[in-house]
Amino acid sequence: MTKSTEPVLEATEVSKRFPGVLALDQVSLSLGPGEVHALVGENGAGKSTLVKVLTGVHRPDGGRLRLHGRPVAFGTPLEAQRAGISTIYQEVNLIPLMSVARNLLLGHEPRGRLGGIDLPRLHAQAEHVLAGYGLSVDVRRPLRSLSVGAQQMVALARAVSVDARVVIMDEPTSSLEPREVATLFGVIGELRDRGISTVYVSHRLEELYQICDRVTVLRDGKVAHTGPLAGLDRLRLISLMLGRDLAEVRAVGSAGPARTPDGAAPVPVVETRGLARRHVLRDVSIEVRRGEVVGLGGLLGAGRTETAKAIVGAMPVDAGEVIVAGVPLRRRSTAGAIRAGVSMLPEDRKAEGIVPTLSVRENIALAALPRLARAGVVSDARIDRVVETFMRRLRIKAASPHQRVSELSGGNQQKVLLARWLAMSPKALLLDEPTRGIDVGAKAEVQTLIEELAGAGLGVLLISSDLEELVSASDRILVLRDGAVVAELAGADVTEEQIMAAIAARSGEEPHG
Structure with missing residues (x-):
């Protein structure tokens, strides 16, 4: 039977704005009958926004949607569903x-x-x-x-x-066992045979190449590439997602480690052994020594943030242990990790970091208050000394320590968070995307600060999706894929090309230089 070539669902030059952000910039996507179309990209690429536009959660600010060749404008998800578009979210949205x-x-x-x-x-x-x-x-x-x-x-x-004609699947295998994944792929094959089209959103490359016909790569709200998946090798796909041209990467090569720590302590300041959590982490073992910056590389969903959260007790694990300065953490909690000397700067500073209604002074002193107390009483003078020290050391630009932190720039908010945890005198600092969402000048200052902290003897675990930043700042890099460490890069191997090769390698393969 010859299938129709007319697109079932078509988005043409779709744009969507939010306050201060152009989330989609003239994005086009065409879905053929029975096609399984991969939609990929890193955090902030625009995948979720595009899905929400296609399913009636958001109305586009520009562009057109067509279903079976007819113009459509969905005001609600129910309208989209009645028109034949169903969505399966990563988080089950049933009753x-x-x-x-x-x-x-x-x-x-x-x-x-x-x-x-x-x-x-x-x-x-x-x-x-x-x-x-x-x-x-x-x-x-x-x-x-x-x-x-x-x-x-x-x-x-x-x-x-x-009666769906289009099914949108957002990370559908994140909670499935291998047997269930096989069943899902069988169902997708049956949908294809029946002419039902699928948009498949996933960060798992193995799955994409197993079931998808074409791929659209989004980056910074724009289409970076669209075309058949079969002719696109994995390394090229990853370079498109990360925005790094392979020829450019090979020409630049390694920026080299930021420093080689002298006299690094033989006992790591923080170490994990066999961290595991179902569907999330698989036997993750890492160590960070005094004065060392260890980078965590990998795509979105590889397990980087989850590893850091497991270390500080913000995410429970099924197996494994965390050791700080040679001493295992017996009670797994964020408070226990902080007391032991491990602090974490979260990726989402607004949701998990700053308290916007409080002042710069209050935000910096928040975690250190118990340490600053004497007989249960906290001296304002002691707080002022600590706050003044770190505002000067981190060059935080504010009208005064009493200015509301929400009034500061993103870069200065990030420095306030750093000051909060440095006031705790940690042995190790875990930084999750510390330069995301801040301007170029502030980014350079934070990068310089990371180098200074390691130079002063702090152990730093750095998570960054910016390959150039990861390479320039790190002494070693561990690459994660699907919740497991798949490569450790050191010395001359600390390059953008080696990171991408490790991400792209199929299970059981070694990355090639």
Whole structure:
């Protein structure tokens, strides 16, 4: 049977603005009948915004959407769903207290003669549908009683069962077991055969090359590339996602380690052994020595942030241990990690860092208050000395220590957070994307500060999606992929090209220089 070549769903030069941000800049995407189309890009690339425009969560500020050749404008997700566009999100968005059967057939329940729901038929239909997805569960149980993976499969079954012509899958395998992933791929194959199109959002390269026909790469709100996936090698795909031209990377080569630490302590200041969390981390072992900057490289979702959060007790793990200055952390909590001498600067400073309603002074002193107290009383003079010291040392630009921190620039807010944790006199500092979202001048100052901190003997774990920054700042780099360390780079191997090669290598392969 010859398939129609007319696009099922088409976005043409779509733009979307938010205050201070152009999230989508004339983005075009075309989805053919039965096509599985990969949508990829790093944090902030615009993937989520584009999905929300396609599904009626956001209205575009410019451009056009067409479905089956006809112009459309969705005001709500329900309108998009009624038009035949279903979405499966990474976080299951069903009703946990409702039964599996009701969730699956909500709005499409079989009715009896008097108009009530025919429960026997409801349960029989639900069991029949789920059997096709490899699920054999009691459909009368609440959805929340199932594993996260099983809930995800219920969400998938519901999305496909509502007469969808387009299914958008956002990281659908993040909570699935290998058997469930195989079932999902089988379902996607059946959708393809039925002419149902799929937009597949994932950071897992193995999956993309296994099931996707074409790929669109977004970077900084623009289309960096679109075309067949089969002819695009992995290294080239990663370079497109990260915005680094391969020829340029090879010409520049390694900027070299920022410094070679002298007299590094034989015992690491912070070390992990076999950290594991289901679907997130797999046997992650790292060590950071005194005066050393260790970089964590990898794509979005590789496990970088999760590793740092596991170290400071902000994310529970199923196995493994964290050792600080030779002493295992017995009680895993953020407070315990801070007391032991490990602090973390989070990626999202607004959501997890600064307290916007407080002053610069209060934000800096927040964590150190217990250390500054004498007999339960904190001296204002002691706080002022600490705050003045770190505002001067980090060159924080503010009208006064009493200025509200939300009034500062992004770079100065980042310095305030750094000051808060440096006031704790840590042994190790974990920095998650410390220069993201700040201007060029502030970025250079933060990079210089990282070098100074390591030079003063602090152990630094640096997470950055900026390859140039990672290479120039790090003494060693550990590359993560799918929650596991897949390469350790040191010396002459600390290059952008080696990082990308390690990310691109298939499971079991060694990266090539």
